[in-house]
Amino acid sequence: MSGTGLAGRGVVVTGAASGIGKAAATALAREGAKVLVADLRQEGAEAVVEAVRAEGGTACAVVGDLSDQKVVDEVVTTAVDTFGSLDVLVNNAGIMDRLSAVADTEDAEWERVLRINLTAPFLLTRAALPHMLAAGRGSIVFTASEAGLRGSAAGAAYTASKHGVVGLVKNLAVMYRDKGVRTNAIAPGGTVTGIQVDAVPGAHGPAAVGAYAANIGRVSTAEEQAAAILFLASDAASNVNGVVLPVDNGWAAV
Numbered sequence: 001m002s003g004t005g006l007a008g009r010g011v012v013v014t015g016a017a018s019g020i021g022k023a024a025a026t027a028l029a030r031e032g033a034k035v036l037v038a039d040l041r042q043e044g045a046e047a048v049v050e051a052v053r054a055e056g057g058t059a060c061a062v063v064g065d066l067s068d069q070k071v072v073d074e075v076v077t078t079a080v081d082t083f084g085s086l087d088v089l090v091n092n093a094g095i096m097d098r099l100s101a102v103a104d105t106e107d108a109e110w111e112r113v114l115r116i117n118l119t120a121p122f123l124l125t126r127a128a129l130p131h132m133l134a135a136g137r138g139s140i141v142f143t144a145s146e147a148g149l150r151g152s153a154a155g156a157a158y159t160a161s162k163h164g165v166v167g168l169v170k171n172l173a174v175m176y177r178d179k180g181v182r183t184n185a186i187a188p189g190g191t192v193t194g195i196q197v198d199a200v201p202g203a204h205g206p207a208a209v210g211a212y213a214a215n216i217g218r219v220s221t222a223e224e225q226a227a228a229i230l231f232l233a234s235d236a237a238s239n240v241n242g243v244v245l246p247v248d249n250g251w252a253a254v
């Protein structure tokens with residue numbers, strides 16, 4: 001993609017040890033961005049950093065749980081200290097629920113999914129914003145989901161968390177539109193990654209998913225999702241703000 005404006009930019013990608021985040025970190029580094037890989041998984045994060053460096057790119061890693069404010073602060077401080085700026089934040093890390101309906105959702109499942117999928121990106125965005133506002137520019141991209149657009153793509157906790165992400169994206173887009181910070185999201189449909197589903201029996205289990213599987217269409221590669229993240233992060237999308245872009249083979253249109 002020409003005119004991305006990403007060369008030399010300081011970028012944070014969360015959940016970048018695997019799947020969509022890994023593909024996004026790789027794609028952004030290939031555009032010349034300096035990429036901080038943030039993830040729970042040390043081995044995977046270090047492997048991505050090594051792969052970027054092997055291609056001549058710039059990367060470093062922060063390993064930890066992004067629902068912990070201390071880890072969030074370390075991510076932002078490390079990016080700013082190492083790269084000199086934090087220009088792009090990709091809030092991508094997330095986990096699935098157990099495809100459970102409300103009556104089958106335990107407190108622990110609800111709290112864990114909401115904490116990682118919605119609160120963690122809120123914490124990171126809040127920590128990153130002062131740097132973007134001081135610079136008068138920034139691009140934030142969230143990985144939402146088809147479950148942020150419809151009621152039948154997952155269980156109660158995941159669906160609520162991703163609808164929350166969509167609301168957060170739109171609020172950020174409006175609140176900071178006059179300050180040079182754009183916020184957008186991708187809404188992936190089914191995508192081949194390492195994400196795990198430990199479904200509860202019955203309720204909204206895999207059998208229910210199977211009933212609407214025909215609507216899902218062709219599943220994506222992680223690289224197809226990363227291409228959309230790259231576009232939204234880049235100057236090619238310089239007046240795109242508050243958009244939730246489905247990357248789903250038309251599932252949202254069914």
Ligand code: NAD
Pocket residue numbers: 014015016017018019020021038039040041044064065066067092093094095096116120143144145146187188189190191192193194195196
């Ligand atoms: P993945 O499991 O391959 O990657 C997710 C990464 O996030 C992992 O490396 C994991 O270690 C990391 N992570 C999870 N919790 C974390 C935490 N608390 N702190 C730090 N890192 C953490 O899965 P993926 O499919 O690439 O998921 C990326 C995003 O895409 C998620 O937000 C997910 O909800 C969304 N999504 C995925 C699909 C799909 O079909 N795969 C569809 C729609 C949306």
